[in-house]
Amino acid sequence: MLSYTPPLKDMRFVLEQVLDAPRMLAAMPAYAEVDTDLMRQVCGEAGRFAADVLFPLNAVGDRAGCRYEQGEVRTPPGFADAYRQYSAAGWPALACAPEHGGQGLPQVLNCVLQEMISSANHGWGMYPGLAHGAYACLAQYGSAELRERYLEKIVSGEWLATMCLTEPQAGSDLGLLRSRAEPAGDGRYAISGAKIFISGGEHDMTANIVHLVLARLPDAAAGSKGISLFLAPKWLPDGARNAIHCTGIEHKMGIRGSATCSMQFDGATGWLVGEPHRGLAAMFVMMNAARLQVAAQGLGIAETAWQNAEAYAHERLQGKAAACPAGQDGGRADPIARHAAVQRLLMTQRAYVEGGRMLAYWTGLALDCAEQHADPAMREQAHGHVSLLTPVLKAMLTEQGFAGASQALQVFGGHGYIAETGIEQYVRDARVAMIYEGSNEIQAVDLLLRKVLADGGARLDDWLALVRATAALERDGELAAPAQALAALAERTQAAVRAIAQAAAAQPALPYRVAPDMLRVTGHCGLAWMWLRAARAAIDGQAQDPAFHDAKRATAGYYFACVLPEVEQLFAVINNCLQQSAGGAGACFYPQGD
Amino acid sequence: MLSYTPPLKDMRFVLEQVLDAPRMLAAMPAYAEVDTDLMRQVCGEAGRFAADVLFPLNAVGDRAGCRYEQGEVRTPPGFADAYRQYSAAGWPALACAPEHGGQGLPQVLNCVLQEMISSANHGWGMYPGLAHGAYACLAQYGSAELRERYLEKIVSGEWLATMCLTEPQAGSDLGLLRSRAEPAGDGRYAISGAKIFISGGEHDMTANIVHLVLARLPDAAAGSKGISLFLAPKWLPDGARNAIHCTGIEHKMGIRGSATCSMQFDGATGWLVGEPHRGLAAMFVMMNAARLQVAAQGLGIAETAWQNAEAYAHERLQGKAAACPAGQDGGRADPIARHAAVQRLLMTQRAYVEGGRMLAYWTGLALDCAEQHADPAMREQAHGHVSLLTPVLKAMLTEQGFAGASQALQVFGGHGYIAETGIEQYVRDARVAMIYEGSNEIQAVDLLLRKVLADGGARLDDWLALVRATAALERDGELAAPAQALAALAERTQAAVRAIAQAAAAQPALPYRVAPDMLRVTGHCGLAWMWLRAARAAIDGQAQDPAFHDAKRATAGYYFACVLPEVEQLFAVINNCLQQSAGGAGACFYPQGD
Structure with a gap:
């Protein structure tokens, strides 16, 4: 129940x-x-x-x-x-x-x-x-x-x-x-x-x-x-x-x-x-x-x-957890929340x-x-x-x-x-x-074609300026690493948009092909931005309710370590599609003769 | 129906x-x-x-x-x-x-x-x-x-x-x-x-x-x-x-x-x-x-x-496809199979x-x-x-x-x-x-802990030798690029295993944490291996039934361009967990005080 x-x-x-x-x-x-x-x-x-x-x-x-x-x-x-x-x-x-x-x-x-x-x-x-x-x-x-x-x-x-x-x-x-x-x-x-x-x-x-x-x-x-x-x-x-x-x-x-x-x-x-x-x-x-x-x-x-x-x-x-050796029942089994796979x-x-x-x-x-x-x-x-x-x-x-x-x-x-x-x-x-x-496929086309490429990326740049500004506030101190990751992500996102816009002239199908990837990249720009702000808010609020704010910082850390890396996959796919496109292949990358 | x-x-x-x-x-x-x-x-x-x-x-x-x-x-x-x-x-x-x-x-x-x-x-x-x-x-x-x-x-x-x-x-x-x-x-x-x-x-x-x-x-x-x-x-x-x-x-x-x-x-x-x-x-x-x-x-x-x-x-x-301008009905709409998002x-x-x-x-x-x-x-x-x-x-x-x-x-x-x-x-x-x-979480632990780390990676190395041998057959010619990607993947997989084994001595929880990622990395070693072999078989069989074999080559190309890049995400997560582990953080990366 x-x-x-x-x-x-x-x-x-x-x-x-x-x-x-x-x-x-x-x-x-x-x-x-x-x-x-x-x-x-x-x-x-x-x-x-x-x-x-x-x-x-x-x-x-x-x-x-x-x-x-x-x-x-x-x-x-x-x-x-x-x-x-x-x-x-x-x-x-x-x-x-x-x-x-x-x-x-x-x-x-x-x-x-x-x-x-x-x-x-x-x-x-x-x-x-x-x-x-x-x-x-x-x-x-x-x-x-x-x-x-x-x-x-x-x-x-x-x-x-x-x-x-x-x-x-x-x-x-x-x-x-x-x-x-x-x-x-x-x-x-x-x-x-x-x-x-x-x-x-x-x-x-x-x-x-x-x-x-x-x-x-x-x-x-x-x-x-x-x-x-x-x-x-x-x-x-x-x-x-x-x-x-x-x-x-x-x-x-x-x-x-x-x-x-x-x-x-x-x-x-x-x-x-x-x-x-x-x-x-x-x-x-x-x-x-x-x-x-x-x-x-x-x-x-x-x-x-x-x-x-x-x-x-x-x-x-169920089972003893390697992560946290002290079993809650003093014996045979730990709560599965202590198992790393369940934690993931x-x-x-x-x-x-x-x-x-x-x-x-x-x-x-x-x-x-x-x-x-x-x-x-x-x-x-x-x-x-x-x-x-x-x-x-x-x-x-x-x-x-x-x-x-x-x-x-x-x-x-x-x-x-x-x-x-x-x-x-x-x-x-x-x-x-x-x-x-x-459908989510329609959303991806709406984002990349109508919201980003249609104005030469101006609206995206305007929003990413806010994202970068947050990152710039954390040049030193304990949030410097995630802030750097966020700034780099914004940079890579803009570079990808430029490359797609350029390739689209000769290959009008290309933006449609990479639209789902670009949507998730943009989403991660937003999520990483928010998690950086949350980590800052948690640090500032630490004195009241330390346990609550520690959990927020831990989740922010998890986001940057284990969730955000999806962008590595997304950028690799985008780059591969750009390369195929540059090679003249893949005007229609679906098998034709099947 | x-x-x-x-x-x-x-x-x-x-x-x-x-x-x-x-x-x-x-x-x-x-x-x-x-x-x-x-x-x-x-x-x-x-x-x-x-x-x-x-x-x-x-x-x-x-x-x-x-x-x-x-x-x-x-x-x-x-x-x-x-x-x-x-x-x-x-x-x-x-x-x-x-x-x-x-x-x-x-x-x-x-x-x-x-x-x-x-x-x-x-x-x-x-x-x-x-x-x-x-x-x-x-x-x-x-x-x-x-x-x-x-x-x-x-x-x-x-x-x-x-x-x-x-x-x-x-x-x-x-x-x-x-x-x-x-x-x-x-x-x-x-x-x-x-x-x-x-x-x-x-x-x-x-x-x-x-x-x-x-x-x-x-x-x-x-x-x-x-x-x-x-x-x-x-x-x-x-x-x-x-x-x-x-x-x-x-x-x-x-x-x-x-x-x-x-x-x-x-x-x-x-x-x-x-x-x-x-x-x-x-x-x-x-x-x-x-x-x-x-x-x-x-x-x-x-x-x-x-x-x-x-x-x-x-x-x-539904809709005109950018990828393939000639609409099948000569008019308003193309089969959705011609839309890039559906093709993906x-x-x-x-x-x-x-x-x-x-x-x-x-x-x-x-x-x-x-x-x-x-x-x-x-x-x-x-x-x-x-x-x-x-x-x-x-x-x-x-x-x-x-x-x-x-x-x-x-x-x-x-x-x-x-x-x-x-x-x-x-x-x-x-x-x-x-x-x-x-459960698939149990499979990941079975693979990394019992099948890979338990014998110092010997069984994995033995299998990857077969994978590498296939890649080595394609040093030149049109399959050189995917063969290189496959060889590099095998190399990175073995390097990741070595790093995990080393870190596990001080951090016994670490292998459990990255086990799901390593399972999918190993799976991609297998899939990439098979797609390279399939591409070779399709080239060799080309003369009979060209359309069928072209489709196989196109799908192999798609696998390497758009599916295999998941390993970039997986390796990034593994590396982030290794680094956290090296920094002494994350002995139990689940928020404790929540």
Whole structure:
């Protein structure tokens, strides 16, 4: 049986000691009142809700799954009630603007909330998961009428929202989508088409469901430039049922408590959101918010998996450990946490979870800065950092969600493979996050092609300047070695970008080939940066709570010694691909004649 | 819907062109008649059985699972009938000695059979999975009476066998086991205790089940030196039911068609196998056979996963590929197999599957050599190679079974996460193989501590001499660069072993800490060796079937460019641990004060 303890102390360490969030937020007029106490209070309440209400429903949701019957979907026992508590407590409104009924709290606290929800119950979290993105998209692109009619309902949690993109023939490539929207002449549109993989497309949690749907207008160009975005509610303002129906739900590997729906639109009434044919731009507001949230899912899953593996490793006695000769039972066997191989598994999880949390929250703060900083130049710079790190976090943290859950399962051994233990559900649940909201391969292309090469590396350089500045603070003393490693990594990363940009002129396929490696290299720049800052914060905070801060320093040391070296592999692959490319080989390195 | 095509052409390439198996077997009197035709015939028949009989039951087994009722276990529909066909065709007897009713065919063909069974139906394969190990163990350690009574029944497949080791408190550490065996005075023993995770402990496939059980005699020492091995059948020779009962089956993440039983022994009648208190030595005969078989499971799963991902990637059209501008549909979208990121996923799988097959079959041939070569010195040398590579193959190929299945799922995208597609079952099934028959962490310790450091690296050096000899053949010409990389890798591996051995004197925990890295380094020595040989065979065979051989060379190139660089990460970690160790830090690198 698993447990979940909200990691409040670790979160405080990150927010207060490493990132100095209260001071950063103080530079944003909207968050002038967000002080340390308020942040702690929100984290504490979110943690209580996640641990007390959501976590007990996690295994229930997996076992019961959703039931589909004649267009209706029944969510697992307890799910709808948990949602009522969630919206009653005002969680949907957390980071929404006060003028729309929101609490006006910073995005970084939303990151904390999302992490905890996913730690406790990934499947449940899928239902409210898209509400904030829908809110952001409507707030920015919705007409006054749509904003008036839908924003407050979404902010209050009274209605939930979906994102209807995928069609059977159009997944990663939305340009292939076929759903059509015919103008009715009165400002309304009749939407027709079939959508698949729609999370929360139908359920019994809210009285209405607000669908944001991609479709083509009659005069639309082919491809992604002919796609428009529409809002189509399950129930129309006049109380009539809209022609939108769930035709079935998927039987999935994991997140079985989440209803993944096939949706049929049969001339459903909808309203345009944003400009005609510019639907992808509007949808990307929603998508980018969703991608950061998916990163938090990976993080949350990795946290719970690690917590439980850690606890089990201290309980389970097997074999004498060479590392620590004094057996806890005075005799035959040590806790497996004393065995080096188990320590490697646990420390790798921990280095990614804690490092990933620092980088995710840093990015959450950058998002706040991008939205609310008093200085427009700071807003613009922060926006660049967020756009750079969003794909990195989405891919790295979802990979670690799956890998970390699998590592935790390994610590449990044969018991981990048994359903009742619960950890295998985390492995199954985690797997989907590497696919949805843009597969991790798409994230890699987004990062290298659109975020890095497109501006000649300027945005990356701007961010790496912050990284280098941290390293420069530690020229002497006990952190000199990791600081040097960090500075060298930044240097090598920039050199790799230059070499790729140069080679791409003759070999346009090359950046696509090395994009996955460059994404992880960039991620390690961020993780190493954060671990250096954490080590500094731990040294500075040493006097209070030495054991806690020693553990942070030990994990930082582990990250630099045993996790960061992945970059040696990545750079070697990149260099090999560059060389092959220079030799004229590998224009298409896939065997042709097979 | 998945499919499985036995990779007969690839297998022939490995057996005939890369490994020259017929010539190697000709040096073994027992296999004088095993020529190319016979090998092809066995492979073809095994493939037909796997594809036609076992594969169609794979999803059935996952969906139906096993049913437990009052001590009885019903296997999934079709499983028992498939087993009848399997034993009627003589497959259990394949690599058993003719004097016990076996077919006397080489172990390498057993590797082929095991790979195909696992490709087709991992869950089903668990039932006959331990029969060959039980046969080998009884043939070597059983009394004349036991051999007479049980060997032929096992060889004919009339009875199946189990391995009863694990107890709730004794998993990786068998020294903790508590089951007891009281001598009855007439050569029989009364065995009592509870065993868990017993694959095929109860089922409806055979009339009798032969349990090989570890238990302690009354005068046994504590720990692993006080463990004896017993044979205890479900039905006694006089027709009475033995006091062995299945008390339940596990609900597992995967291999749901396999009955994983809790077994209760209540004074069950058994006979000693081998000497008192030397049970682990006898059990290890069975265990080593099982470990190679588990390696073949990982390989088989990775093969089917890759086949299906490959086929899907050629069907599914999404997006224009930068790599290959000519779209197959003349228009909007290319098959995803033309996208670089998908190619990376597919090629990584392929490099591991084909490379892993070469190394596994090479080890199968070495096992034949160890058992049957005319020259005792050759037998001893081959035995050393098998003992060295068994833990490497078990860990590397089961990791790739899971990673490869997950990579295949990624190629399927959202569709891969849906149960009906079938690939997610392969991910769930594959996961267990990293745990059972000695977790992969145990394999790493077995390799570095027992197989490498224990003899001062002599066995490793002896094997690496073969590796170097291959590299030395390619000093010039188009394979000079990979040959150089291989020679350098062998050199660095030996240097790392020397450094670890030296540091271990002062830091006994160090080898345990770097054991997982050294296992993968050793695995890459083997894979790089095999890919160099494959590239040579492909060049030599080029004239016949150029497309096939070009693909082999392309995959070899991919292995050296994009897979082998993992060793850069591994050596960096090893060096960092050595340095920490030299600095006196990290005697216990796990945070103590947390």
